[in-house]
Amino acid sequence: MRIGIYPGSFDPLTNGHLDIIERSRGICDRLVVAIAINREKQPLFTVDERLEIINHIYKDDSSLEVVSFSGLLVEFCKSQGIHYIIRGVRNITDFEYEMTNASVNNKLAPEIETIFLMTKGEYAFISSKMVKEIASYNGDLTSLVPQFVIQKIQNKYSSIRR
Amino acid sequence: MRIGIYPGSFDPLTNGHLDIIERSRGICDRLVVAIAINREKQPLFTVDERLEIINHIYKDDSSLEVVSFSGLLVEFCKSQGIHYIIRGVRNITDFEYEMTNASVNNKLAPEIETIFLMTKGEYAFISSKMVKEIASYNGDLTSLVPQFVIQKIQNKYSSIRR
Amino acid sequence: MRIGIYPGSFDPLTNGHLDIIERSRGICDRLVVAIAINREKQPLFTVDERLEIINHIYKDDSSLEVVSFSGLLVEFCKSQGIHYIIRGVRNITDFEYEMTNASVNNKLAPEIETIFLMTKGEYAFISSKMVKEIASYNGDLTSLVPQFVIQKIQNKYSSIRR
Amino acid sequence: MRIGIYPGSFDPLTNGHLDIIERSRGICDRLVVAIAINREKQPLFTVDERLEIINHIYKDDSSLEVVSFSGLLVEFCKSQGIHYIIRGVRNITDFEYEMTNASVNNKLAPEIETIFLMTKGEYAFISSKMVKEIASYNGDLTSLVPQFVIQKIQNKYSSIRR
Amino acid sequence: MRIGIYPGSFDPLTNGHLDIIERSRGICDRLVVAIAINREKQPLFTVDERLEIINHIYKDDSSLEVVSFSGLLVEFCKSQGIHYIIRGVRNITDFEYEMTNASVNNKLAPEIETIFLMTKGEYAFISSKMVKEIASYNGDLTSLVPQFVIQKIQNKYSSIRR
Amino acid sequence: MRIGIYPGSFDPLTNGHLDIIERSRGICDRLVVAIAINREKQPLFTVDERLEIINHIYKDDSSLEVVSFSGLLVEFCKSQGIHYIIRGVRNITDFEYEMTNASVNNKLAPEIETIFLMTKGEYAFISSKMVKEIASYNGDLTSLVPQFVIQKIQNKYSSIRR
Numbered sequence: 016m017r018i019g020i021y022p023g024s025f026d027p028l029t030n031g032h033l034d035i036i037e038r039s040r041g042i043c044d045r046l047v048v049a050i051a052i053n054r055e056k057q058p059l060f061t062v063d064e065r066l067e068i069i070n071h072i073y074k075d076d077s078s079l080e081v082v083s084f085s086g087l088l089v090e091f092c093k094s095q096g097i098h099y100i101i102r103g104v105r106n107i108t109d110f111e112y113e114m115t116n117a118s119v120n121n122k123l124a125p126e127i128e129t130i131f132l133m134t135k136g137e138y139a140f141i142s143s144k145m146v147k148e149i150a151s152y153n154g155d156l157t158s159l160v161p162q163f164v165i166q167k168i169q170n171k172y173s174s175i176r177r
Numbered sequence: 178m179r180i181g182i183y184p185g186s187f188d189p190l191t192n193g194h195l196d197i198i199e200r201s202r203g204i205c206d207r208l209v210v211a212i213a214i215n216r217e218k219q220p221l222f223t224v225d226e227r228l229e230i231i232n233h234i235y236k237d238d239s240s241l242e243v244v245s246f247s248g249l250l251v252e253f254c255k256s257q258g259i260h261y262i263i264r265g266v267r268n269i270t271d272f273e274y275e276m277t278n279a280s281v282n283n284k285l286a287p288e289i290e291t292i293f294l295m296t297k298g299e300y301a302f303i304s305s306k307m308v309k310e311i312a313s314y315n316g317d318l319t320s321l322v323p324q325f326v327i328q329k330i331q332n333k334y335s336s337i338r339r
Numbered sequence: 340m341r342i343g344i345y346p347g348s349f350d351p352l353t354n355g356h357l358d359i360i361e362r363s364r365g366i367c368d369r370l371v372v373a374i375a376i377n378r379e380k381q382p383l384f385t386v387d388e389r390l391e392i393i394n395h396i397y398k399d400d401s402s403l404e405v406v407s408f409s410g411l412l413v414e415f416c417k418s419q420g421i422h423y424i425i426r427g428v429r430n431i432t433d434f435e436y437e438m439t440n441a442s443v444n445n446k447l448a449p450e451i452e453t454i455f456l457m458t459k460g461e462y463a464f465i466s467s468k469m470v471k472e473i474a475s476y477n478g479d480l481t482s483l484v485p486q487f488v489i490q491k492i493q494n495k496y497s498s499i500r501r
Numbered sequence: 502m503r504i505g506i507y508p509g510s511f512d513p514l515t516n517g518h519l520d521i522i523e524r525s526r527g528i529c530d531r532l533v534v535a536i537a538i539n540r541e542k543q544p545l546f547t548v549d550e551r552l553e554i555i556n557h558i559y560k561d562d563s564s565l566e567v568v569s570f571s572g573l574l575v576e577f578c579k580s581q582g583i584h585y586i587i588r589g590v591r592n593i594t595d596f597e598y599e600m601t602n603a604s605v606n607n608k609l610a611p612e613i614e615t616i617f618l619m620t621k622g623e624y625a626f627i628s629s630k631m632v633k634e635i636a637s638y639n640g641d642l643t644s645l646v647p648q649f650v651i652q653k654i655q656n657k658y659s660s661i662r663r
Numbered sequence: 664m665r666i667g668i669y670p671g672s673f674d675p676l677t678n679g680h681l682d683i684i685e686r687s688r689g690i691c692d693r694l695v696v697a698i699a700i701n702r703e704k705q706p707l708f709t710v711d712e713r714l715e716i717i718n719h720i721y722k723d724d725s726s727l728e729v730v731s732f733s734g735l736l737v738e739f740c741k742s743q744g745i746h747y748i749i750r751g752v753r754n755i756t757d758f759e760y761e762m763t764n765a766s767v768n769n770k771l772a773p774e775i776e777t778i779f780l781m782t783k784g785e786y787a788f789i790s791s792k793m794v795k796e797i798a799s800y801n802g803d804l805t806s807l808v809p810q811f812v813i814q815k816i817q818n819k820y821s822s823i824r825r
Numbered sequence: 826m827r828i829g830i831y832p833g834s835f836d837p838l839t840n841g842h843l844d845i846i847e848r849s850r851g852i853c854d855r856l857v858v859a860i861a862i863n864r865e866k867q868p869l870f871t872v873d874e875r876l877e878i879i880n881h882i883y884k885d886d887s888s889l890e891v892v893s894f895s896g897l898l899v900e901f902c903k904s905q906g907i908h909y910i911i912r913g914v915r916n917i918t919d920f921e922y923e924m925t926n927a928s929v930n931n932k933l934a935p936e937i938e939t940i941f942l943m944t945k946g947e948y949a950f951i952s953s954k955m956v957k958e959i960a961s962y963n964g965d966l967t968s969l970v971p972q973f974v975i976q977k978i979q980n981k982y983s984s985i986r987r
Contacts, residue, residue, distance in 0.1 A: 041584070042528065104617070108756070111754050115788045115790070119793060132614070132616065137461060149249065275457075298946035299947060314734045314738070411962045594918070594921050622785055635929070758914075
């Protein structure tokens with residue numbers, strides 16, 4: 016059985032992430048969406064909230080699992096018997112960053128392969144960072160994130176602003 | 178009447194900015210130079226000081242207006258009846274960043290067009306960030322910023338150092 | 340009056356070209372779509388056929404003119420009193436090529452400005468070259484070129500194949 | 502069963518191609534290495550010679566098939582029930598070219614997915630074109646192509662020179 | 664006598680740095696490895712520790728000197744009679760950053776030349792930042808940094824963790 | 826003694842080439858400007874004419890030698906005891922091309938080092954190809970090539986046109 020992992024911060028999940036998740040599923044028998052716990056970044060959503068959001072969207076889907084992890088990605092892969100890392104690439108800047116990461120991971124664990132999918136043109140400009148910036152100014156998030164995420168963001172900002 | 182906006186931090190105004198302003202004016206009937214109020218960055222000059230600098234340089238020019246704004250650029254454009262955003266592009270890194278911004282702005286407000294001018298070769302290496310770094314070491318700023326800005330920077334740093 | 344020129348080979352006109360033409364018109368009072376006569380390339384359509392195609396699509400539009408030219412673009416601009424060259428940019432490869440051209444043109448004629456528009460994401464992958472390749476294999480051109488161009492291409496290839 | 506296709510000119514097969522083939526096999530249940538018949542290029546090896554070379558190297562491997570095809574890649578994929586195109590990416594230039602191709606193919610056949618693998622650093626500088634240039638000057642091809650290809654190239658050039 | 668300077672943070676020294684140092688030495692009669700004292704960054708190793716590490720590795724080598732400096736690099740070069748700045752370039756992102764720096768330095772001190780060496784493919788993915796990240800998770804640093812640096816990092820982290 | 830080689834087509838020599846030659850001389854004790862004899866390209870100037878042009882400009886300079894060569898550059902370097910290849914880099918496209926060449930040359934001859942200089946901003950848009958195109962339309966070449974080359978080009982084209 017081919018198990019693939021799609022790692023990221025997902026803070027928040029965007030339509031670009033959903034596109035990669037949908038397309039990744041055809042490549043693997045089982046897909047693990049893995050939320051990286053980052054010690055430095057100040058996130059908008061807690062790891063638990065992010066787990067809840069992705070689990071809500073894929074609640075009836077047994078071929079997909081949502082987890083969180085800390086530490087080195089390749090160590091987590093080894094511990095879980097995962098051999099395929101899947102990454103979406105939007106542009107040159109992403110590409111150079113991912114090329115560096117894939118090279119390091121290949122040094123640390125040559126048996127793990129990194130697979131790239133190109134984000135579709137209509138999603139290529141979406142980033143979690145930009146979604147948070149637009150949200151902070153109360154801008155329109157339709158077409159950038161799923162409806163369920165819009166609700167969660169509105170709740171989050173209304174509690175921040177109150 | 179065609180109104181264009183040239184948004185930026187202008188902290189401080191450089192010769193690269195001046196080049197884009199001069200060349201932008203031929204494209205519009207009226208040009209709005211708009212200082213973006215950024216909540217996160219720690220600026221060298223306050224928004225008021227930056228307004229004063231650009232107003233000083235263009236004091237006798239009725240076809241150019243200097244303003245500050247906060248919030249989303251496209252919302253500001255809508256509120257002012259502005260249909261053209263003008264951006265200077267120096268290199269690939271700028272280009273990818275601007276391409277992403279233009280795509281988001283097009284999603285949020287399809288009626289607003291983003292126009293790009295390429296910074297001339299002799300100015301393509303100038304950035305406000307680098308000007309501040311050189312200034313902090315008391316380096317030579319001639320050929321990087323207008324004379325009036327050099328004075329303001331010297332005043333600023335002499336008051337910081339005192 | 341601001342006159343802009345949008346130069347290119349247009350062999351054939353694509354939906355990407357149409358996007359740039361539409362968006363260019365807001366920037367100028369009058370737009371000249373200029374077919375560059377290239378001595379070296381072996382075109383699919385003759386210059387006259389390309390003039391006919393673009394004229395057909397914009398037949399009722401007095402603010403737009405379609406012409407052909409040979410020689411240096413800036414010399415043609417000078418002879419016609421044109422001060423704005425408009426170019427669409429799809430990606431990094433385009434960007435570097437256009438940056439070089441704009442720099443040369445600026446050396447040859449500093450009074451002529453080059454303005455860049457970014458091709459919309461959904462058209463960013465379309466090129467005339469690729470349209471011709473797909474057409475040569477009888478592939479589906481819907482969503483790549485206007486309907487009128489599809490007919491012309493089919494006529495062209497059926498006469499070639501006969 | 503997941504069938505993937507690795508298309509290319511393979512004129513000649515290089516160690517970079519071998520790296521992508523080896524790594525592609527883990528992703529698919531069956532891999533089709535497909536030699537694109539290009540009407541315009543003047544190849545070093547005929548399509549039959551290229552089929553022979555790759556077949557020789559993978560002679561005992563029933564999970565891999567070597568074929569040639571002409572026409573549009575996505576049409577060939579459809580006719581063979583193939584849903585995954587695999588491409589190696591060495592650098593930015595490759596990346597932009599592949600991004601354009603993947604976008605076109607997605608328009609022509611949305612059900613077919615393109616998967617990218619990054620060529621390992623030690624192979625990232627190898628291209629068939631450069632192998633041919635070095636070979637034409639009788640340069641050392643060890644570490645660039647498999648031993649069997651070196652023999653074939655030597656035979657080819659000694660017959661050309663004779 | 665040609666004196667070259669190889670400036671950097673070297674926090675910590677990596678195998679990529681060693682590669683550039685080795686190759687730089689052929690270009691100059693004397694090489695100055697210069698640790699830039701950065702007021703903003705929070706380093707892993709103090710400047711003294713970094714001096715010690717590089718001095719340890721090159722202890723018996725009179726043609727190489729290790730120093731630290733603060734302020735503008737070109738001012739330091741002028742004060743030391745150094746005319747060649749040597750920089751390693753790994754990828755496009757490095758290249759644009761270095762091109763900007765070289766242009767500024769050329770404005771500030773036209774008599775000082777910047778020379779670029781391309782980092783070898785096998786080291787092109789190594790950065791000090793990534794070494795620190797892997798070290799923080801106790802990952803394997805073999806093949807990324809010299810053995811002496813591994814010891815220093817282990818001492819550093821064991822004292823941090825204690 | 827350090828001998829460096831600056832290889833190229835030099836068809837014709839441009840102000841960009843002169844910039845690199847001048848700056849290369851500080852790096853080497855002796856500089857060899859080497860005209861690559863290319864079997865495929867249709868040149869404007871014969872190899873002898875190109876030798877004459879560069880020799881004319883550097884006629885009184887014993888530290889610089891102008892030669893032509895065919896075959897692999899690294900083989901020529903080995904035969905001449907040359908250890909430094911010097912290349913000018915103008916932009917990203919150049920950079921990727923040169924990075925590939927340097928990697929191949931390093932495989933073929935690890936003892937030969939490739940050194941890169943960045944073309945100054947004011948020359949970064951000049952290419953021999955573009956000079957020939959402008960010349961073919963009788964455009965102004967001042968500021969693109971040395972005066973002596975302008976004369977040679979005018980002679981060449983007047984004899985072609987006659």
